[in-house]
Amino acid sequence: MTKTRLYIARHGKTMFNTIGRAQGWSDTPLTAEGERGIHELGIGLHKASIPFKYAASSDSGRTMQTMEIILEELGNPTIPYSRDKRIREWCFGSLDGGYDGDLFQGVLPRTAAFNTGRSYDEVTYPELAASLVEVDTANWAEPWEILSKRIYDGFEAIAQSVEASGGGNAIVVSHGMTIGTFMWLIDRKQEKKAIANGSVTVVTYENGKFFIETIGDMSYRLRGREFLEKNEKEN
CATH class of the missing domain: 3.40.50.1240 (Phosphoglycerate mutase-like)
Known part of the structure; x- marks a missing residue:
């Protein structure tokens, strides 16, 4: 084969x-x-x-x-x-269509996964997914x-x-x-x-x-x- x-x-x-x-x-x-x-x-x-x-x-x-x-x-x-x-x-749930800067430099850094001061590149995919669920007001993420x-x-x-x-x-x-x-x-x-x-x-x-x-x-x-x-x- x-x-x-x-x-x-x-x-x-x-x-x-x-x-x-x-x-x-x-x-x-x-x-x-x-x-x-x-x-x-x-x-x-x-x-x-x-x-x-x-x-x-x-x-x-x-x-x-x-x-x-x-x-x-x-x-x-x-x-x-x-x-x-x-x-x-x-x-990206309720953040879908929003500006990248607002999402990745504004909203997500305020979530639990980013509280340790890590950058986007240092946060794992599972943590990033949890962050999106945390901030998504539409519950679509x-x-x-x-x-x-x-x-x-x-x-x-x-x-x-x-x-x-x-x-x-x-x-x-x-x-x-x-x-x-x-x-x-x-x-x-x-x-x-x-x-x-x-x-x-x-x-x-x-x-x-x-x-x-x-x-x-x-x-x-x-x-x-x-x-x-x-x-x-x-x-």
Whole structure:
């Protein structure tokens, strides 16, 4: 059986990403810059000649828009494609759509997890989830037990589907904090790492376990950017 591998991309840059708002379960479309970045990614993946047999994304508009561009550049629009709400971004509850500065520098530092003077990077994902539940007046934010289970179960279901069909590569589009959380669930020693728009995180799935290969790789986008810029100069 061929090894099962997930290439997990973060969606392209959106309107909310650009103006610094917490997106969560709210949604905004990719900007022109964001679309170009994903065209770069798709071209880079195509140039790498990776044989994708399956595609999956969250059910958020920004990930579906990203996947549409990737599949267009891969020249494989008929690849089997599913959408799974389990690999959505974190829900920020009543703070969803608010400015990042208000959330991460204003509200969250007043919660119990931050009382020790630790920074955002030093607070664990379970503690961060507890902080969101603590400040969410709408009671929409997910407790860590629910949040972590739905993220892991979502990616595992995708991997198991690919494995059941003989293994191979899947292109998956998800969200920054969701991808970071998934990496931490695979390896609790992982520190929080920036997952840039259009970056690729690769994991393999064998014997019921995930193994991390790369996190936040920008090389595919850079390769695609070089190709686009060369074409533009020549034309």
